[in-house]
Amino acid sequence: xxxxxxxxRYNRQLIIPDIGEExxxxxxxxHVVVVGVGGLGCASAIYLTAAxxxxxxxxxxxxxxxxxxxxxxxxWEEDIGKKKVEVAQKKLSKxxxxxxxxxIFAKITEKNVHSVIDGTQIVVDGxxxxxxxxxxxxxxxxxxxxxxxGGVSRLRGMxxxxxxxxxxxxACAHPEGPKGLGxxxxxxxxxxxxxxxxxxxxxxxHSPSLAxxxxxxxxxxxxxxxxxxxxxxxxxxxxxxxxA
Ligand SMILES: [Zn+2]
Numbered sequence: 564x565x566x567x568x569x570x571x572r573y574n575r576q577l578i579i580p581d582i583g584e585e586x587x588x589x590x591x592x593x594h595v596v597v598v599g600v601g602g603l604g605c606a607s608a609i610y611l612t613a614a615x616x617x618x619x620x621x622x623x624x625x626x627x628x629x630x631x632x633x634x635x636x637x638x639w640e641e642d643i644g645k646k647k648v649e650v651a652q653k654k655l656s657k658x659x660x661x662x663x664x665x666x667i668f669a670k671i672t673e674k675n676v677h678s679v680i681d682g683t684q685i686v687v688d689g690x691x692x693x694x695x696x697x698x699x700x701x702x703x704x705x706x707x708x709x710x711x712x713g714g715v716s717r718l719r720g721m722x723x724x725x726x727x728x729x730x731x732x733x734a735c736a737h738p739e740g741p742k743g744l745g746x747x748x749x750x751x752x753x754x755x756x757x758x759x760x761x762x763x764x765x766x767x768x769h770s771p772s773l774a775x776x777x778x779x780x781x782x783x784x785x786x787x788x789x790x791x792x793x794x795x796x797x798x799x800x801x802x803x804x805x806x807a
Pocket of ligand 1: 731732733734735736795798799800801802
């Protein structure tokens with residue numbers, strides 16, 4: 564049940580008919596893992612925490628650097644040199660003490676990925692490289708977990724929601740990530756908020772909008788374009804999962 568403080572805190576989203584108290588209870592009982600707490604992960608973790616996702620695991624192996632501060636909004640000047648997951652846990656807990664934040668200081672590998680995502684319901688991508696994403700992708704297929712991919716570069720970004728057995732996985736959708744060095748801080752904020760929205764929709768029982776679709780964001784002309792993407796029936800990673 565939700566207590567009076569929660570009813571007040573979440574009032575503005577509770578009164579949305581599609582969410583209601585039942586949706587809020589589902590959020591409270593959910594467990595999401597954000598892999599990588601950089602530009603994408605900071606923003607998605609903040610909004611998932613504010614929305615009242617009951618348990619959030621955050622994973623990263625980096626320390627805060629000055630050059631992170633243009634986009635990794637959980638970290639401030641006083642945090643330079645500290646472990647990102649520890650700073651993020653403190654800030655997120657200050658925002659919403661009703662949310663359990665589990666920090667994992669580790670680089671995602673084939674060895675630890677299953678223990679990291681085990682027991683969670685949704686994996687939100689905050690990684691910055693394809694090899695690590697493919698490790699997470701394979702593990703999500705094995706554990707039948709939705710994986711919400713996000714990628715950014717400069718003023719461009721992309722997102723797709725991968726549901727094992729229903730949509731392409733990262734290995735067969737192989738979205739070619741946006742290219743080019745550098746990233747403007749607002750770009751991961753745009754993409755990460757859409758990732759958080761997709762996660763919230765799945766938790767409250769709505770259909771994710773970007774399952775089987777790739778959304779491309781271009782901040783240069785401020786356009787969102789959405790393309791259908793198809794599953795490769797011979798994909799080495801996901802073809803073993805029967806269509807639901
Ligand atoms: Zn696949």
